[in-house]
Each structure stands twice: as structure tokens, then as C-alpha cells.
Amino acid sequence: MPVKTPIYLDHNATTPLDPRVLAAMMPYLTEHFGNPASRSHSFGWKAEEAVEAARAQVATLLGAAAKDIVFTSGATESDNLAIKGVAQMYRQKGNHIITALTEHKAVIDSCKHLASEGFEITWLSPDANGQVHPDQVAGAITDKTILVTIMAANNEIGTINPIAGIGEVARKRGVFFHTDATQAVGKIPIDVDAMNIDLLSLSAHKMYGPKGVGALYVRRRNPRVRLTCQIDGGGHEGGMRSGTLNAPGIVGLGAACELCRAEMATEGPRLTALRDRLASAILSRIEHTRLNGHPTQRVPNTANISMAYVEGESLMMKISDIAVSTGSACSSASLEPSYVLRAIGVPDELAHSSLRISLGRWTTQDEIDYTVDRLVKAVKDLRDLSPLYEMAMAKNK
Amino acid sequence: MPQYSQKTMDLFMNPKNVGSLDEASPRVGTGVSGSAVCGDVMKVQIEIGDDRRIADAKFKTFGCGAAIAASSLATEWLKGKTLDEAATLDNQTIADDLQLPPVKIHCSVLAHEAVLAAIDDWKTKNGLPVAPREKADTHEGHCAG
Numbered sequence: 001m002p003v004k005t006p007i008y009l010d011h012n013a014t015t016p017l018d019p020r021v022l023a024a025m026m027p028y029l030t031e032h033f034g035n036p037a038s039r040s041h042s043f044g045w046k047a048e049e050a051v052e053a054a055r056a057q058v059a060t061l062l063g064a065a066a067k068d069i070v071f072t073s074g075a076t077e078s079d080n081l082a083i084k085g086v087a088q089m090y091r092q093k094g095n096h097i098i099t100a101l102t103e104h105k106a107v108i109d110s111c112k113h114l115a116s117e118g119f120e121i122t123w124l125s126p127d128a129n130g131q132v133h134p135d136q137v138a139g140a141i142t143d144k145t146i147l148v149t150i151m152a153a154n155n156e157i158g159t160i161n162p163i164a165g166i167g168e169v170a171r172k173r174g175v176f177f178h179t180d181a182t183q184a185v186g187k188i189p190i191d192v193d194a195m196n197i198d199l200l201s202l203s204a205h206k207m208y209g210p211k212g213v214g215a216l217y218v219r220r221r222n223p224r225v226r227l228t229c230q231i232d233g234g235g236h237e238g239g240m241r242s243g244t245l246n247a248p249g250i251v252g253l254g255a256a257c258e259l260c261r262a263e264m265a266t267e268g269p270r271l272t273a274l275r276d277r278l279a280s281a282i283l284s285r286i287e288h289t290r291l292n293g294h295p296t297q298r299v300p301n302t303a304n305i306s307m308a309y310v311e312g313e314s315l316m317m318k319i320s321d322i323a324v325s326t327g328s329a330c331s332s333a334s335l336e337p338s339y340v341l342r343a344i345g346v347p348d349e350l351a352h353s354s355l356r357i358s359l360g361r362w363t364t365q366d367e368i369d370y371t372v373d374r375l376v377k378a379v380k381d382l383r384d385l386s387p388l389y390e391m392a393m394a395k396n397k
Numbered sequence: 398m399p400q401y402s403q404k405t406m407d408l409f410m411n412p413k414n415v416g417s418l419d420e421a422s423p424r425v426g427t428g429v430s431g432s433a434v435c436g437d438v439m440k441v442q443i444e445i446g447d448d449r450r451i452a453d454a455k456f457k458t459f460g461c462g463a464a465i466a467a468s469s470l471a472t473e474w475l476k477g478k479t480l481d482e483a484a485t486l487d488n489q490t491i492a493d494d495l496q497l498p499p500v501k502i503h504c505s506v507l508a509h510e511a512v513l514a515a516i517d518d519w520k521t522k523n524g525l526p527v528a529p530r531e532k533a534d535t536h537e538g539h540c541a542g
Contacts, residue, residue: 309459310459311436311437311459311460311461311464313461313462314409314460314461314462314464314465317406317409317461317462328436328461329436336540337436347434348433348434348435348436349433349434349436352433352436384415385412385415385457385458385459385465386457386458386459387429387438387439387440387457387458387459388433388438388459389459390417390440390457
């Protein structure tokens with residue numbers, strides 16, 4: 001069956017807005033335009049009511065209490081608020097933070113910022129599958145440790161960390177546990193109580209909601225987490241995040257969470273099957289390929305594959321009607337390949353040869369089969385051009 | 398990936414002079430530049446005819462679209478040139494012709510280097526003196542921008 005191009009397989013970068021989410025948002029972009037903080041009239045009440053309903057929807061997806069949800073502009077802001085907010089609030093208690101080399105830049109750069117202010121940062125190395133283990137965290141905790149921040153799932157390779165185990169270790173030692181769950185929320189079950197999570201970042205646009213809105217879960221009981229706010233102003237969101245609430249965006253985030261919650265049990269297996277069909281076809285039909293990340297503990301939509309002797313950017317150009325991303329640094333100023341692939345021990349030349357293919361809600365089997373066919377042809381063409389392939393084949397003769 | 402010019406895209410999609418010449422032949426000079434670790438490796442080969450002109454030029458490139466286009470352009474330009482003429486090729490000409498964005502200028506540098514290395518290789522094989530050159534492509538531990 002012919003497929004419609006271009007095909008979008010870069011859902012870890014961003015997702016399209018679900019039409020049902022847009023429908024939920026529309027009234028709050030039009031007639032219900034009120035400021036949720038306007039307590040004196042019906043315009044404000046209507047907006048506030050919608051924001052509180054969305055807060056409950058987000059909380060339900062996480063197994064959290066609604067009042068523990070703080071709305072932000074996205075996961076980057078949530079990460080900044082969680083990490084800097086804890087560090088500044090608890091500085092008297094300690095100055096040590098534990099994180100990992102494979103975290104998102106929002107976490108890495110927040111930690112580096114704190115390091116420049118005198119905080120001590122421990123950068124844990126993941127194993128070859130990209131996982132950080134609870135015993136590594138336990139071994140790094142000192143009496144100066146105030147925060148452990150380890151992502152729930154990695155954006156490049158999709159590896160899921162054992163966050164319940166990490167949460168347990170942190171809780172036992174009386175250290176707060178933050179997880180950047182941007183790539184996990186809506187894809188896999190998360191329960192902040194069962195997993196001993198104290199702070200959790202998420203973003204709407206990775207789960208079929210709008211861009212520019214996200215949330216930070218902040219535990220208020222057992223134990224209570226306090227944060228130094230990073231944006232001063234009118235004291236919105238319990239003083240943790242000032243600024244007029246983005247009511248339509250928040251409504252969209254809530255609707256997106258509700259849809260993910262309702263559909264996860266069917267959508268997860270559907271995506272896993274499609275992704276595995278994609279990965280096994282590539283690995284069997286194209287020689288000298290390898291899957292990066294954990295073989296099974298991976299979010300359902302992500303496959304990161306290195307195709308040796310072929311550079312990622314040129315591969316993307318060959319399949320220009322299919323949107324994917326690469327760990328090659330060819331277009332970045334530093335020309336350094338993916339730091340995530342580096343951290344899990346993928347050699348630089350294979351990092352340059354990697355593609356991240358991330359599926360989504362409307363990905364079809366026809367699109368997957370088309371993508372595989374296009375890749376098989378593109379890799380063959382580029383290997384015909386590749387001096388590295390020529391040398392490797394000559395060596396094997 | 399940056400926005401490439403139409404010419405770059407055309408050369409990437411339909412590169413000219415892809416292939417290999419007999420590396421062992423005294424008529425053939427082979428030059429390689431770049432490194433796999435940095436994401437670009439170019440191999441340029443020239444075959445020198447009895448008239449001391451470049452009778453044929455071939456390349457193979459592992460690298461981004463600009464690297465492939467630059468190799469194709471350079472090899473096409475080389476054909477029919479004398480070695481002295483070939484040595485005057487400079488990377489800026491390639492960069493300008495392809496309208497390479499700043500982050501891709503190194504691709505034209507690599508193509509230039511591979512050409513010079515191929516000329517040197519032919520000279521060495523044929524007992525001619527080779528002037529020492531400073532390599533600009535890669536340095537210990539990091540990649541050129």
C-alpha cells in the first residue's frame with residue numbers, strides 16, 4: 001500500500017497535537033480567555049476551574065495528589081526549578097548532588113551551573129545498555145547529598161532506568177529524588193508513591209499536547225519537599241512558579257495526560273510491536289548494524305540503531321521523506337557525536353552512524369515497512385560511496 | 398542538518414566520479430583525509446596520463462552531504478588538469494561554489510587536503526620531490542570545525 005510522505009518518526013523531539021487535545025483547548029483560547037488568578041468574576045472562575053481539572057488529570061496519570069502539581073513552561077523549566085530549587089533551599093543541609101552522564105541537557109546544565117556555585121556533582125556512568133543502577137546511587141550518597149536526579153527514560157536511546165529502586169535507595173537515606181520523566185510519562189506507568197519519587201518533570205509536547213507547557217510534581221507530604229522559586233512575581237502555583245497561568249496550554253496538558261492514561265494499555269504494546277518489527281528488519285536486512293540502548297527495558301516507541309560505515313546526516317538526506325534524527329554531530333558546531341552514545345561506550349565512528357527512530361500515535365505498519373525499504377537502499381548506496389566500508393570489506397577478504 | 402544549496406543537494410543525490418582506481422598502479426595517486434572518529438573520511442584518487450595530465454579522478458567519502466558533494470565537485474574539477482594546475486585548487490573555491498554554510502567549511506578543507514595528498518602520493522611513487530605540508534584536518538583528540 002502506498003504511504004503518504006513525509007513520514008514523521010521523530011516523536012522524541014516533539015509530537016503532533018492530538019485533535020482531541022486541540023478541541024479541549026479551543027474554548028480556552030477563545031471565549032473562556034479569563035485569567036485563572038482573577039478571583040472576582042466568572043471569566044476568571046471558568047479558567048481556574050479548567051486549570052484545576054487539568055491539574056487533577058496530570059496528577060492521576062502520576063498517582064499523585066493534584067495539589068502537588070506545579071505548572072511550568074515545559075520540562076526544561078521543571079528540571080531547572082527542581083534541581084536549583086532544592087539546591088538553594090537545602091544548601092545548609094548539604095552541597096552534594098548525584099546525577100548521570102546520560103541526562104538531558106536541562107539537567108546536566110543545571111547541575112553544571114550549581115557546580116560553578118560550589119556544589120559537588122557526582123556524574124554516574126550508565127552501563128552499556130544505558131542504565132544507572134540503585135547500588136551505584138547508594139554508593140555515591142554521602143551525608144552531604146541533598147538530591148539524586150536520574151531520568152526515567154532516555155530521549156536518545158529510550159532506555160528505562162530502574163527508578164523505583166533508585167527512589168527506594170534515596171528515600172532510605174533521606175535524600176530527595178528527582179526524575180526527568182519527559183520521555184516516560186504517558187508511555188509507561190509511573191507512580192510517584194510506589195516509586196518513591198519526590199520531584200518529577202514532564203512536558204506536554206512529548207505526549208501529543210501543546211508546546212510551551214509542562215509540569216513539575218513536587219511532593220508536599222512524607223516527606224515535604226520545599227523549593228526556592230526561580231521566577232519571582234505574583235506568587236502563583238503556591239509561590240513556586242510565578243506568572244499568569246497558560247490556561248489553554250494547561251488544559252491541553254491535562255487532556256493529553258488523560259488520553260495517554262486511557263490508551264497506554266493498548267498503545268504501548270502496539271508501538272512495541274511496530275518498533276520491534278522495524279528494528280529486527282533493519283538488523284536482519286542490513287549487515288553491520290547494532291541496536292543502541294537496552295534490549296528490552298526501553299520505552300515502546302524508540303529504536304536507536306548504528307549502521308556502520310555510513311554517516312548519519314547523509315543517511316537522513318538520502319531518506320529525506322522520512323523524519324528521524326541522528327547521533328552524528330555533522331551539523332553541530334562542535335562536531336562531537338552524541339554524548340549519550342559516548343557515555344554508553346558506543347565508539348565515535350558508530351555514533352556518527354546512528355539514527356534515532358521514534359514512533360508515535362499515528363505510526364502505521366505500512367510506514368514502518370516503507371522506512372525499512374528506504375533505509376536498506378540508502379545504506380547500500382552510501383556504503384558504495386564509503387571508503388570505510390571498502391577498507392573493512394578488503395580486510396575481511 | 399543545515400540548509401544546503403541546490404547544487405550541493407544535486408551532487409549529493411547524484412555524485413560524479415564515485416569509485417576506486419588501482420591503488421598499486423604507478424599511474425595512480427591516492428589521498429585520504431579526515432577521520433572516522435570525526436565523522437568524515439575522504440579518499441581521492443587521480444590517474445595521471447602520459448601527457449602528465451589527470452586522465453581520471455575518483456572518490457569515496459564517508460561523511461555528511463556537504464562532504465560528498467565537495468568530493469564530487471573536486472574530482473570533476475581535477476580532470477584534464479596538470480599537477481601544477483591541480484595543486485592550485487583551494488578549499489574556498491569549493492566552499493563558494495557549493496555555498497557551504499560556515500559549519501560545513503571543513504568539508505571543503507578535507508576535499509582540498511585529499512587532493513593534495515593524492516598528488517603527493519603520485520609524486521612519491523614516481524620519484525619526484527614532495528614538499529612538506531601542514532595538515533589542518535584533525536588534531537589529537539578533537540575534530541576540526
